[in-house]
Amino acid sequence: MSDNEMQELKDAIVNLTHQIQRMSEKQDEMQLDVRQIKEAIYNPDQGLYARIRDLEQWQTGMSRIAWIFGSSIVALVSKTLYDLL
Numbered sequence: 001m002s003d004n005e006m007q008e009l010k011d012a013i014v015n016l017t018h019q020i021q022r023m024s025e026k027q028d029e030m031q032l033d034v035r036q037i038k039e040a041i042y043n044p045d046q047g048l049y050a051r052i053r054d055l056e057q058w059q060t061g062m063s064r065i066a067w068i069f070g071s072s073i074v075a076l077v078s079k080t081l082y083d084l085l
Contacts, residue, residue, distance in 0.1 A: 001009075041048045 039047070044050060
């Protein structure tokens, strides 16, 4: 091999080494991002699943309240109509 070819080979190896280092850094960043996403989703107190659970419980409670109000109104209307007759 000539000196020129050796230099090109060395440059290629150095370039590959830098690219591998950048890939390693990006992989570390991605790993940190995935950890943060998992924490945001699975955190038992403030995560996404906890928020959905709270909304479902609120919806269940509001549904019960709506049924109570609705049945009360129907009972009052029927009592008023019965008293009028």
